[in-house]
Amino acid sequence: MCRHLAYLGGELPLGALLFDPPYGLVRQSWAPRRQRYGTVNADGFGIGWYAPGDERPARYRRAGPIWADENLADLARVVRTRALLAAVRSATAGCAPGEAAAAPFAAGRLLFSHNGALPGWPERYGPLAATLPPADLMALEARSDSALLWALLLARLRTGAELGEALADTVREAAKYGDARLNLLVTDGTSIAATAWGDTLFHRSGPGVVVASEPYDDGPGWAEVPDRTLLLAGPAGVALHPIDRAGPAPAAQESARPGRTEEESDRPAPGSGRPTREDDSP
Template identity: 65%
Template sequence: MGTPPPASRDGFGAGWYAPGEPVPARYRRAVPIWGDPSFADLARAVRTTALLAAVRDATLPGADGEAAAEPFAAGEWLFSHNGAVAGWPVTLVPLVATLPPVDVLSLEARSDFAFVWALVHARLRAGEDEGQALADTVLEAAAAAPGSRLNLILTQGHRIAATAWGDTPWYLARSDGGTVVASEPYDDDPHWREVPDRTLLTASRTSVRLTPLHPGSGPRTEGARSSQRRGTMVNSHFVPTRPC
């Protein structure tokens, strides 16, 4: 599985959409990815048109094990993050009142981004599109917890929204059809492009759009930069033009 990195020892997970299945499957473990020899064998056999994967370095140690490993899921949605909420959990206490009590009582894990996912999911249920839901959540959480790193990723298998807040992820238009968005380039391809800090990325199979994040922002904000693409992938999340 390669040489163990110094971080990301608290778990990993992958979610994918099987052909004809709108609800994604997930595989999550509370061990480092290099400590699970079965994962490589599983990945070899998976065929999918959309994939979201993440490794975990816990904000607080021992937070619910596998239940805290991402991606989180609800219905057709997969969600993940790269970052940490500053001052968790005290700083986000004021936001608890914005959620229905049942959402608070049924959090998948006692972790900062399980709570952030609950904020995002509540907005999706209220009718916001994925880009607006991420933008509004990031701005709200950043105001409550300054200094947080809020790099979020959300997909339902056909479209992607992602935020750069505190870090600068990268994206790559693949020559075989698709776009990769990752926390850092994984090869020396010269076509990798950095996503500026405090930016919302929204993507479909045909386009990628970057929008500065500020109060009232979202994928419809004027002045956003657009570029045409043939597919989408976010932080180990790939929506190709053909199954992989």
């Protein structure tokens, strides 16, 4: 399992979300309070954030535990952002190690993280992987369950699906192959989409919005997302929609609707396209 967090709101230093809270993501790497599977998240970490005037996020990822990075505290003290997605990793058995396997994954404006596991990986999920075009499989950033889910999500976006619909469909499809844990988290820098499926997910609003595997403090305002739920968050608030195993995901409300993955310079007319395969790698 893993722990992850996304933030949208006023400009903050990275450390205000990662280091400063009493139970922030750094502490969750070695002492999570709500983690149901695994005990330590020491198999890598990553931070993705959006700089002013640049829609494409920057990333900082490492293969080791977040507490062992001697440079991160200084970076997190001075780098500021209005939107962030960060994760600490506990690798699924059979998945590749290394920096390339650490979330967040990126494509165009999107950042992606997976908190969960595909039990029986990789043997049980061969048929799921076979639903992707060979070129997509060859382009996987890492040999891992999370990278496969990311590729499946991108493939659905390229068909014209909205992000909330694509997230829910990806979860439904992966759940057919076993008792998967599928908490997915995505941001485009202006909105957040997430699923709760098999593990904890919380959100808090005002000022800004935070979506996280678990609360990073004991302050008021945290609300737990029910299992098998799609969350859509934006400047106007948070919307929750049950994920029916058989039915379609509800359409995203305009006020909490995540944007496209294309870069601004290459974006087609509204509603006319989704990311090309070249956008699938950072």
